[in-house]
Amino acid sequence: MQENVRHPSHHRGPNSLRFSLPALAVSEDPTRSRSSTVVVTNNNFVYSCFCVCVTDQEKVQQAADSNSPKKPFVPCKVCGDNASGYHYGVTSCEGCKGFFRRSIQKQIDYRCLRDGKCMVIRLNRNRCQYCRFKKCLAVGMSRDSVRYGRVPKRSKSLEDHSVSSTDSASSSQDQLALENKQLAIYDVILSISQAHHSHCAITEDKIKNIVRQPATLMSKIHIPPGQVQFSNEELEVQRLLMWQQLASLVTPAINSVVEFSKRVPNFSDLSQDDQLILIKLGFFEIWLTRMARMIDREENMVVFEDGSCISREELAVVYSPDFVTSMFEVCNGFNMLNLNDTEIGLFTAIVLATADRQGLSDTSAVERIQDSLVEALTLQVSRNHSTEENLFAAVLMKLPELRTLGSQHNDLLRWYRLQWHRGNLPPLFAEIYDIPKNQAADSASQS
Template sequence: MVADSNSNKQSVIPCKVCGDRASGYHYGVTSCEGCKCTVIRLNRNRCQYCRFKKCLAVGMSRDSVRYGRVPKRSKSQDHDQRVSSTDNLQEQTALESKQLAIYDVILSISQAHHAHCAVTEDKMKNFTRKNATLVEKIECTDGALQFTDEQMEAQRLSMWCQLAKLITPSVHSVVEFAKRVPSFSELSQDDQLILIKAGFFEVWLTRMSRMFNRNENLVTFEDGSMIHKDELSVVFSVTFVSSLFDVSTSFNHLNLNDTEVGLFTGIVLATADRPGLSDSKGVEQIQDKLIEALKLQVSRNHSTEENLFASIIMKFPELRTLGHQHNELLKWYRVQWNRISLPPLFAEIYDIPKQEDVSQVPAAYTV
């Protein structure tokens, strides 16, 4: 009876990590089999970071949690080494702190991207797509069989304004995302604005890559409007729009998840050689942390794709080239600023004068 009573008491000892029934004394605390921090294929998608922090919080040995169970024959010897080797313990602690910091970056970016991107995988499931056009009716003189150059210019400007309305919601979401990139808000406000303005088109294109449909030659915008490739070619150029489809399609084929896309766009924002920056070194440090985080995330989620990270990195110069080309195409529109009425945020992001007060930054845009 006493033995049975003791057995019952032992059998209900809870795991200090998750509260489930403990299976024994593991790495310094009572815990269940699942909380011994061994990650296998079946449970690898669970949040290892949160469990790791909880394991340390309840008193598990850092060495055991990190490296696994120590063989019995060497426990005593290893214990003596750990006691006598303060330097090794400090190095391990520093490494753990660094890894936890990387996981914090990944978590912050993931939350920011999901909260401030309208084309995440989950949000796209509820999209209501609709055929749309950038073209507005052109008034022709009686008997005219073709448009004048002035009418064609007016139509092109009008189509660009319609496109601007479709893109404008992304401006606010990119600004809000940027605020939540770790250490980004510690930069001067001038540097933040420079980075957002210079990187906006590249970030927008990265996010929109999954919205380009090469088979149907359509781009679906945040409100579900589907615009044909030919109309975009009128606004910009045939060559440029073809490049947009090519780069977007190849990026989409990388099959990155939302968190990885968020990390990529964070790296795009934190580009240290943007003209006019006062703290390029600080920007570079932000980018280095994001690159390290992306590399870790990719290695965890795509362990069998050895060259994937290198393929991702190769997309940065492609995006940069398209960004330069886009800026060149905007020069003609900037000259025509007094003939058009653009959404204020869109005009501000591309430094296009506005007819009202060109010096005022919209409140919604303030970083």
Template sequence: QGFFRRSIQKQIEYRCLRDGKCLVIRLNRNRCQYCRFRKCISVGMSRDSVRYGRVPKRSRERESLDSRSPSAPPTPGSAAIEGPLTPTGLSSSSNGYTPACDLPSSQGLSNGSSNGVSSTMSNGISNGVVNQVMMGNGSESCIDDGGDGAGRARVVSSSSMMEVEHKQADIYDFIMAVSQAHFSTCNYTEDKVRDLVRKPVLFNSSISDPDEASSTADALDDQKIRLFQGLSTCVSPSIQSVVEFAKRLTGFSSLGQDIQLNLIKGGFFELWLTRVSRVTSSLDNTLTFADGSYVTRHHLNLIFDVDFVDSLFNFAASFNSLGLHDTGIGLFSAAVLFTPDRLGVIDRKNVQYHQDRAMEALRTHTSRSHPMDNSIFQSLLSKLQELRKIGGCHQSHLQWFRDNWNRLELPPLFAEIYDIRQDESKLMLN
């Protein structure tokens, strides 16, 4: 309690070096003050109780004297709190805890404070949370009983404050869960790619049926197939990683199995591109896989086309320029996965709820990790749209391979994720 009180009163801003995933117990609680402070909030400690719960005896005596003489001029200290109060910790810069903000579909609040909610508070909390505070029984009110409480400042009720703080704690719990899921399933984290030993992908140069290559067009098609088969072998391990990531996300397992499958199948390429962007370089025109093997831009041009491959490299470059750390990439990936309008998804309202939650967590995280750049979140919104467009183009390119399925030998999981038929006789031989 002493640590929590000091943190509030001194408005100390903490940072975590491990993306907010430290385990806080009595023996090691001094190692990370950020996670310790967050745990205080999650177990129900209230900033409001710190500000108003304890009043020194001298202050009580002075307040009593003031109440007996209403005509006495206010002291400098009392004048400072005559207006509406913005609760410490709920503003956009207090203690490094930026509360959840408006989602893209939300309408912004006006700067006025007709209901007693300050503009600082409205900028820091999502409309849904603010509306609950404003409309609930515990909304801010002016206390003036004409007796001992005369001249007291307006106070946001503890119940409303506790509700807001629990929502904040829930968001941070979500951030922590996504961060842990990302670190445990992604092979493209900062630590894992740092020591990669890069080597070119070795594509099979043999032609399965020499008669097929009787023309230049057939030769190009055969080359396209060989390169695509090599690419599929490199990409396949990431499919299981994405499946594991999805299973660990809060709320994903509560969806129907058909919805889960359609979300993974529809979002895999976009999520994979988000992860692999870190090792996609426009400098040497290569895309590197988790095992260090890489394909060149020229190879990808032969598999798809120049315009599509340009869009891949452009997305990777612009996404990397945002400077997201692993937790931010994990939250963005969760928002990509919970896209409600994927083909075959029926319960879109429920999926939309989970995407909104992921977006709220992403906004909270980016406002804390990039406090001096408010444009990061808006840039990520545009990246979601750009990613959907790239994903649609990718599906169009896959159609050629679906039409030529009988000429392909693909890993079963890769073929399933992209709905490419397979030759059952070849599967039995394998």
């Protein structure tokens, strides 16, 4: 049987996925002789439920056994299969119950290859764990129920409460509002996790496939016979050439940061100018956060995403010894926090949504984006590091450290900006740091 199901057409993009809590009820039609799928939409989320297939043989059996009580078909709110009971706050089947429990207990980070929009029904519920877990949260499965035990049966319906009807209605509304807020936070976490895994070359899985290879930023310069050392002019030329080589190694990360930024919830709602300001002024801090895992303090080198190993001494020539020392120290401190990929993704999104970047026109909108990201990171850290009480505060303390490095890096770029006519930088690198393009050098290299 094939299902012809359409996703809702009113999504604005990969970072604007919304979903609501309850699935609409689907009543069983015992007169049908064929299996069928009923698709019910509730706001922006699609739920699929399966009707009971009643054959002629089953009708005869039911007529013969008229004294046996009829057990109504109750669909699982996650996948539409036959529900076995009330699990973790939701009517669900045994399969989805076990899947949700394992996801919470093992703290698994899932990924989706289809932009987080997979249909979750009984026939394909195992294909995309990311979307299945998101569906579990969307219909109201409670993480705390897994942690603290079953939800008491008396809490399943308002009739079982001993409080007055007014208090029950108020309590229900408060609970629904809380669940909606929690679901919005879960949506942010899942969106950022997917964006980070898809648009970052430095994740736990991808690092395993990076093959290290010795590399250098140095370029060969002809030295006249008998000359022992570089002249000041030759030293400047060498430094510029090393910076250009470093720019080539950094450039692939620029596009990935841009694509990641587009998928941060509500970022695309900002004006184009504000988006560019946030990306340009935050790029170095985001890049350094991602590269922290690639800082090798024992070997005194940085490993780039293509495997090139650049020594600390060469970086000190391009920048300065003090600046590179600060880079290594901040990255080492960040690594000691032992954050996973999702948490690093949330942190870099917070760095991106910094409301006091110079030139922003709508700082309030940026603050709202950052507030939602901070809430998401708070939840994620408390969930994964429940025994480390001060970890979240330690994570936030890295923000001013990165900001200081970003400011120092901008100061170091001033000399290079003055030398723009003497070099030939990758266009994307020149754009991210607002460095004029050397048309003459570009034409010479193409010829």
